[in-house]
Amino acid sequence: MTEPSLITQDLTIRFGGHVAVDAVSCAFRPGELTVIVGPNGAGKTTYFNLISGQLRATQGKVMKGALDLTQMAPSRRAQHGIGRAFQLTNLFPKLTVLENIRLAVQARSGQGWRFLTPVHRLTGLQADAEGYLAKTRLESVAHLPAAALSHGDQRKLEVALLMAMEPDIYMFDEPTAGMSLDHAPDVLELIAALKQDRSKTILLVEHKMDVVRALADRIIVLHNGALLADGPPQEVMDSDIVRDVYLGKSPAAPSRASQEVA
Amino acid sequence: MTHAPSLASPKQTWGALTVKLLVLLVAALLLFAPFLFQDTRSIEVAARICVFIVLVASYDVLIGYTGIVSFAHTMFFGFGAYGAAIALRTMGPGWDAIALGASVGCVISIVVAAAIGLLSLRVKAIFFAMITLAAASVVMVLASQLSQITGGEDGITYKTPAVFKTAYKLLVDDHGKVVRWFGVKINGKLAAYYFVYASCFALFLVMLRLVGSPIGTVLKAIRENEARAEAIGYRVVAYRTFVFCFSAVVASLAGTIYAIWLKYTGPKTALSFTIMIDILLMVVIGGMGTMWGAVIGAVLLVLAQYYLRDLMGSAAEALVNVPLAPQVLAPDRWLFWLGIIFILLVYNFPKGIAGTLADKGASR
Numbered sequence: 001m002t003e004p005s006l007i008t009q010d011l012t013i014r015f016g017g018h019v020a021v022d023a024v025s026c027a028f029r030p031g032e033l034t035v036i037v038g039p040n041g042a043g044k045t046t047y048f049n050l051i052s053g054q055l056r057a058t059q060g061k062v063m064k065g066a067l068d069l070t071q072m073a074p075s076r077r078a079q080h081g082i083g084r085a086f087q088l089t090n091l092f093p094k095l096t097v098l099e100n101i102r103l104a105v106q107a108r109s110g111q112g113w114r115f116l117t118p119v120h121r122l123t124g125l126q127a128d129a130e131g132y133l134a135k136t137r138l139e140s141v142a143h144l145p146a147a148a149l150s151h152g153d154q155r156k157l158e159v160a161l162l163m164a165m166e167p168d169i170y171m172f173d174e175p176t177a178g179m180s181l182d183h184a185p186d187v188l189e190l191i192a193a194l195k196q197d198r199s200k201t202i203l204l205v206e207h208k209m210d211v212v213r214a215l216a217d218r219i220i221v222l223h224n225g226a227l228l229a230d231g232p233p234q235e236v237m238d239s240d241i242v243r244d245v246y247l248g249k250s251p252a253a254p255s256r257a258s259q260e261v262a
Numbered sequence: 263m264t265h266a267p268s269l270a271s272p273k274q275t276w277g278a279l280t281v282k283l284l285v286l287l288v289a290a291l292l293l294f295a296p297f298l299f300q301d302t303r304s305i306e307v308a309a310r311i312c313v314f315i316v317l318v319a320s321y322d323v324l325i326g327y328t329g330i331v332s333f334a335h336t337m338f339f340g341f342g343a344y345g346a347a348i349a350l351r352t353m354g355p356g357w358d359a360i361a362l363g364a365s366v367g368c369v370i371s372i373v374v375a376a377a378i379g380l381l382s383l384r385v386k387a388i389f390f391a392m393i394t395l396a397a398a399s400v401v402m403v404l405a406s407q408l409s410q411i412t413g414g415e416d417g418i419t420y421k422t423p424a425v426f427k428t429a430y431k432l433l434v435d436d437h438g439k440v441v442r443w444f445g446v447k448i449n450g451k452l453a454a455y456y457f458v459y460a461s462c463f464a465l466f467l468v469m470l471r472l473v474g475s476p477i478g479t480v481l482k483a484i485r486e487n488e489a490r491a492e493a494i495g496y497r498v499v500a501y502r503t504f505v506f507c508f509s510a511v512v513a514s515l516a517g518t519i520y521a522i523w524l525k526y527t528g529p530k531t532a533l534s535f536t537i538m539i540d541i542l543l544m545v546v547i548g549g550m551g552t553m554w555g556a557v558i559g560a561v562l563l564v565l566a567q568y569y570l571r572d573l574m575g576s577a578a579e580a581l582v583n584v585p586l587a588p589q590v591l592a593p594d595r596w597l598f599w600l601g602i603i604f605i606l607l608v609y610n611f612p613k614g615i616a617g618t619l620a621d622k623g624a625s626r
């Protein structure tokens with residue numbers, strides 16, 4: 001088995017008395033797509049926020065290989081290959097779609113500090129950005145401001161930004177939530193294609209069971225912030241605890257508004 | 263062959279084109295100003311416009327592009343102006359004094375900006391604004407207290423290099439008299455004006471390059487969504503501190519240029535909060551986050567400050583027989599009318615003149 005690329009050790013965060021993520025220890029490996037499931041408010045988004053740095057852990061560690069990320073700012077974690085797409089769309093609303101994507105490309109290529117070369121002369125940067133634009137099928141809206149896009153296209157752009165970061169660790173937080181049926185397959189295809197690249201580690205929060213079945217190599221279940229189950233998809237989906245906390249209740253349970261750092 | 267929609271260049275709106283043409287027109291008018299408007303007042307106005315374009319544009323890089331609200335911009339302007347003034351007075355009128363004064367002004371600006379930035383750019387925007395206000399007040403008090411160095415409330419008068427003296431003949435004819443082109447004496451005053459014009463032009467170009475290069479997009483990204491900018495790998499505090507220092511240096515250089523032009527530096531010309539308010543008005547009227555807005559705002563406000571009074575005076579005279587008109591239009595009421603004009607402008611151009619115009623003709 002390959003060495004884990006991402007490890008959380010005893011990862012915990014408390015908000016006042018409320019433990020949102022409770023001592024989660026888990027290792028993720030390259031070439032593996034892990035789906036994270038759990039009812040609303042289980043702590044999935046908070047777990048992501050701890051890994052990508054939007055929130056600092058109260059306790060525990062986040063490691064990328066041997067590198068300790070726990071105290072790093074989100075930007076440094078991004079530079080170390082942690083990439084993240086957000087559950088609540090989180091874009092640069094007045095910038096065009098192409099500019100949004102270019103920003104992600106440029107951050108990775110370290111050209112953010114270039115300050116005397118006009119953008120249009122950096123053709124490599126531009127071409128790169130157009131590549132991701134095509135991959136996510138957003139060419140037709142390239143020059144619209146992000147705020148002018150339909151919800152589905154905004155979700156795609158959210159994913160495009162993550163793709164353009166070319167991280168080692170991909171974290172998708174309900175990428176198809178609220179997407180129409182004709183948009184969702186585009187995004188799922190992208191994720192499936194990523195899986196083919198065995199060097200990438202993929203974490204996916206997803207509620208739709210057909211999607212989980214199609215993509216997951218492994219499922220972990222969070223409940224009240226704690227890691228409840230971890231294993232191959234079929235095994236986890238068949239187990240009783242999981243049925244109780246999640247599969248049984250979730251569709252009927254009134255969904256709590258999730259408060260996340262977005 | 264089919265034509266894919268061009269990705270490289272989005273279509274320009276006619277509004278955006280109009281704005282650029284206006285700016286070009288301003289650049290041309292300023293270039294020929296000494297020949298077009300041949301009186302001493304006009305050339306003062308033209309020089310002030312040049313300096314304020316740079317000052318306002320550098321403020322726009324902060325507020326319009328990055329979303330940083332600072333009230334310390336005049337402070338940096340003052341560092342540059344006082345730097346040059348003190349150096350020119352103590353070392354005598356030479357380029358070495360100017361170079362030293364400008365450098366000291368820039369260094370102090372960078373140090374102060376970096377200190378304010380690193381200490382407080384992490385806090386909420388409102389606190390940051392307060393801190394800049396406090397810093398600017400401290401510097402203003404210091405400038406008036408350290409009167410041995412700064413001349414206190416009276417300020418400092420000094421000489422600038424001989425080429426900038428009005429009596430200096432740049433071109434002489436066979437009789438030793440100064441040559442005139444189109445009726446304009448080719449003297450030191452003209453040289454001083456073109457020094458102002460050229461240096462302001464250069465500074466403006468540098469700022470244009472900055473906002474048009476990758477870092478310019480990062481600044482806008484920080485304005486739009488700081489958390490996401492951080493999440494895709496930009497160290498927001500570092501970028502903010504950089505841009506704060508950059509705009510401080512440009513403001514400082516603008517101060518040096520103005521000090522050389524005026525041959526006088528005092529709290530009124532280089533440090534007062536009135537200047538800060540002028541900058542704010544110019545950036546709001548011109549339009550934030552466009553660079554061109556700085557040009558339009560500076561031109562309009564400086565012109566209004568210098569000419570509205572006269573205009574009203576002549577209007578009052580012309581309408582002397584119309585009841586009430588002379589009273590309403592009395593030159594002393596110019597500030598009142600300026601206020602009305604501002605309110606109308608802001609009301610009709612909510613994104614500033616450049617911003618609102620540029621949206622005209624957009625397909626959306």
Ligand SMILES: Nc1ncnc2c1ncn2[C@@H]1O[C@H](COP(=O)(O)OP(=O)(O)OP(=O)(O)O)[C@@H](O)[C@H]1O
Nearest residue numbers: 015020039040041042043044045046047258259260
């Ligand atoms: N910044 C915060 N401050 C206080 N409480 C928070 C904060 N962020 C999250 N929480 C709480 O932590 C718990 C976990 O929330 P989280 O958003 O991680 O759930 P989730 O599993 O992503 O749910 P959903 O499926 O609705 O997206 C919730 O009870 C939430 O109210």
Ligand SMILES: [Mg+2]
Nearest residue numbers: 044045087258
């Ligand atoms: Mg969530």
